[in-house]
Amino acid sequence: MLKYMRRAMELAENGRRSVSPNPVVGCVLVRDGKIIAEDWHREYGKGHAERNLLGALEGEVLPDDVLMVTLEPCCHQGKSGACTDIILEKGVKKVVVGVLDPNPEVGGKGVSLLREMGLDVMVMESSKSTIQNPTNTDIKNSPFKFCSLSFELVEELIWQNRGFFTWVTKRRPWVTLKMAQSLDGRITPEKGQSYWLTGPESREHVHKQRAQFDAILVGVGTVMVDNPMLTVRLEKSKIQSTKSKNPRVVVLDAALSVPLESEVMREGTMVFRGRQFKKRLAQKKLMEDRGVVVIEVDTDEDGYLNLRQILDELAAAGMTSLYVEGGPRIWSSFLNADLVDEVNVYLAPEFLGNGEVSLPEFQGSSKKIQFKEWKQLGDDVMWRGLFVTD
Numbered sequence: 001m002l003k004y005m006r007r008a009m010e011l012a013e014n015g016r017r018s019v020s021p022n023p024v025v026g027c028v029l030v031r032d033g034k035i036i037a038e039d040w041h042r043e044y045g046k047g048h049a050e051r052n053l054l055g056a057l058e059g060e061v062l063p064d065d066v067l068m069v070t071l072e073p074c075c076h077q078g079k080s081g082a083c084t085d086i087i088l089e090k091g092v093k094k095v096v097v098g099v100l101d102p103n104p105e106v107g108g109k110g111v112s113l114l115r116e117m118g119l120d121v122m123v124m125e126s127s128k129s130t131i132q133n134p135t136n137t138d139i140k141n142s143p144f145k146f147c148s149l150s151f152e153l154v155e156e157l158i159w160q161n162r163g164f165f166t167w168v169t170k171r172r173p174w175v176t177l178k179m180a181q182s183l184d185g186r187i188t189p190e191k192g193q194s195y196w197l198t199g200p201e202s203r204e205h206v207h208k209q210r211a212q213f214d215a216i217l218v219g220v221g222t223v224m225v226d227n228p229m230l231t232v233r234l235e236k237s238k239i240q241s242t243k244s245k246n247p248r249v250v251v252l253d254a255a256l257s258v259p260l261e262s263e264v265m266r267e268g269t270m271v272f273r274g275r276q277f278k279k280r281l282a283q284k285k286l287m288e289d290r291g292v293v294v295i296e297v298d299t300d301e302d303g304y305l306n307l308r309q310i311l312d313e314l315a316a317a318g319m320t321s322l323y324v325e326g327g328p329r330i331w332s333s334f335l336n337a338d339l340v341d342e343v344n345v346y347l348a349p350e351f352l353g354n355g356e357v358s359l360p361e362f363q364g365s366s367k368k369i370q371f372k373e374w375k376q377l378g379d380d381v382m383w384r385g386l387f388v389t390d
């Protein structure tokens with residue numbers, strides 16, 4: 001039944017950001033059509049979902065009990081012991097796995113090991129063909145006749161861990177561009193202005209979005225004009241999984257010109273600067289005294305920082321998802337470098353005429369976007385789409 005896997009997915013969300021760069025994972029144990037135990041991966045370096053559930057289980061696992069887990073159980077020792085070990089130890093006989101581990105070196109091995117040990121294991125992801133062709137005999141012969149399949153659910157399972165999947169397969173974080181603009185594609189009535197374009201509903205939505213990401217990135221231009229805090233500010237009741245942890249702030253500032261009194265000059269912020277600007281040692285030291293991490297990367301002929309190197313550094317620091325808040329030069333550069341996975345455009349109901357355009361340096365090669373959703377937020381509209389890759 002899909003509702004069990006959906007519950008496991010809901011539980012997985014409780015680990016959002018506290019498990020990065022690991023994936024969020026949830027699991028449930030089903031007996032006679034009822035969930036009798038549930039858990040999730042809570043913190044990086046601590047027990048995985050299956051280990052948490054089975055380790056705390058009172059009583060024995062019965063032969064018809066089904067363990068349903070959103071991502072393939074690991075079979076390597078890692079920091080907290082292989083999940084396949086505890087599954088075998090506790091005598092689980094039936095397992096339903098949502099999706100396989102995307103790492104080609106480990107993906108499928110956990111499932112194979114359990115099958116070799118005689119367990120019935122169904123992988124929803126590899127049943128995609130069965131979903132498209134329900135007369136397929138695999139499903140008739142499956143010991144999980146109770147478990148209906150859904151193509152959408154498999155997509156949702158992959159979507160839930162898009163950061164982890166991107167981090168593993170592309171060695172960089174998932175990148176989402178967030179742009180707020182007027183109906184005529186502008187961001188301010190005049191260049192260099194701080195201007196509230198969208199309404200409170202959109203801003204609340206942006207804060208909810210921030211809570212989903214490991215890091216938020218802005219350019220020095222935005223810091224100079226807006227002096228943003230870039231924290232998640234929502235009533236506690238509205239955020240269930242993010243606790244008090246804010247995403248890491250990343251500032252692109254080739255010449256290290258961000259004023260020290262800016263809100264973002266605080267513990268943990270990462271400032272990227274150009275390798276050639278080695279002279280500003282005193283400024284660097286003052287930033288580091290505040291707990292800011294200053295990292296050098298290469299620059300291009302325009303003096304802009306190399307985005308691929310920045311994403312490499314963020315991936316190495318364990319960040320699997322990046323929310324690019326702007327401004328326009330930064331959005332243009334990410335688009336020009338083909339380093340965007342998703343775009344969230346907030347459209348405000350006004351025309352700004354001669355104002356600052358939203359993509360001043362976009363080089364214009366066409367990009368195909370797959371529509372995902374739109375939302376009305378007060379008087380604004382949020383439009384979300386994914387970049388189509390070959």
Ligand SMILES: NC(=O)c1ccc[n+]([C@@H]2O[C@H](COP(=O)([O-])OP(=O)(O)OC[C@H]3O[C@@H](n4cnc5c(N)ncnc54)[C@H](OP(=O)(O)O)[C@@H]3O)[C@@H](O)[C@H]2O)c1
Nearest residue numbers: 180219220221222252253254304305326327328329330333
């Ligand atoms: N509507 C919205 O959603 C939104 C969001 C954010 C900001 N804004 C607005 O945007 C305006 C500021 O935008 P902006 O375009 O002037 O500045 P920006 O995009 O915030 O920052 C651009 C600066 O970042 C540095 N940089 C370093 N590496 C870069 C790279 N690879 N690509 C691009 N820039 C790089 C450059 O300065 P250095 O060479 O000195 O490093 C560059 O001038 C403000 O008016 C702000 O209110 C609007």
